[in-house]
Amino acid sequence: MRYLALLGSHERHGITAGYLDAVTAALPDSANVETVFLRDYDIYPDTKEQSCPALDEIEAKMAASDFWIICAPTYWGGMSGVMKQFFDCMRFRLVRMNSVADTLPGKYKDKHYLSMTSCFISSTENLATGITDQTFVTIDRVLTGAGLIKVGEFVGTGTWGTKKPRPEKLAECTRWGKKIANRPRKDDNTLKRYILLFIMIAVMALITMGLQAWWFGVFAAGKFWLTYATFVVIFYVLLASILHFFTFVRHRRR
Numbered sequence: 001m002r003y004l005a006l007l008g009s010h011e012r013h014g015i016t017a018g019y020l021d022a023v024t025a026a027l028p029d030s031a032n033v034e035t036v037f038l039r040d041y042d043i044y045p046d047t048k049e050q051s052c053p054a055l056d057e058i059e060a061k062m063a064a065s066d067f068w069i070i071c072a073p074t075y076w077g078g079m080s081g082v083m084k085q086f087f088d089c090m091r092f093r094l095v096r097m098n099s100v101a102d103t104l105p106g107k108y109k110d111k112h113y114l115s116m117t118s119c120f121i122s123s124t125e126n127l128a129t130g131i132t133d134q135t136f137v138t139i140d141r142v143l144t145g146a147g148l149i150k151v152g153e154f155v156g157t158g159t160w161g162t163k164k165p166r167p168e169k170l171a172e173c174t175r176w177g178k179k180i181a182n183r184p185r186k187d188d189n190t191l192k193r194y195i196l197l198f199i200m201i202a203v204m205a206l207i208t209m210g211l212q213a214w215w216f217g218v219f220a221a222g223k224f225w226l227t228y229a230t231f232v233v234i235f236y237v238l239l240a241s242i243l244h245f246f247t248f249v250r251h252r253r254r
């Protein structure tokens, strides 16, 4: 398989780059791996008269790869400007637009990607503040808009006051490298998400209805499990239909 890593950091050999190296180092010898340090390129928007040579060069590498690793540190609570500038300039190469300005997947549809970022703050602080959320949201907006399939995400937290990647995070990168090695995935986890949704509804309904039965005795005697099972199934079908409508059908229409 061919892997292309895009590094959008200020630092060629910084901590974020260290995590990216750990992922690519864990790929098998047979893998064809290339890393593009975006700052090496003079990236600017294409015009009608002339396309940007740097974008041509990077896009050729993207087209030739099966798997993209998007690695951008979080700056000021969002994606680094280097990566943002690249994505902005790539917009019309990544997606198609129709007459009413719908954004449709382009020629990279069904390739796969892994998102990576880093931040100064600790994992606990990041859990509470979600400082890296916006970086991932932007990556996903661009790449899922282009029709790519997400495989996972990695955050290298706690970069403040150190010059080196953390060993436990490096181990996590190694696991990612192994996970993405030679495993082209055919689906986009939709089935897994719907199964998870069913389990969540079943557990929450059991807790809610169990408390209702215990505290208020609201269910007919001997009918608790039938009431519970029918509630879970009906609620799941309705909720899944609404979600399906808003996530797939509605998007396609507008």
Ligand SMILES: Cc1cc2nc3c(=O)[nH]c(=O)nc-3n(C[C@H](O)[C@H](O)[C@H](O)COP(=O)(O)O)c2cc1C
Binding pocket: 009, 010, 011, 013, 014, 015, 016, 017, 073, 074, 075, 076, 077, 078, 118, 119, 120, 121, 131, 159
């Ligand atoms: C300009 C700039 C802005 C940053 N903004 C944030 C931030 O808002 N929150 C945060 O937790 N880390 C922030 N960081 C830390 C980076 O996300 C990154 O973890 C750190 O620079 C180490 O990665 P590097 O060695 O690749 O530069 C910032 C770093 C830079 C250089």
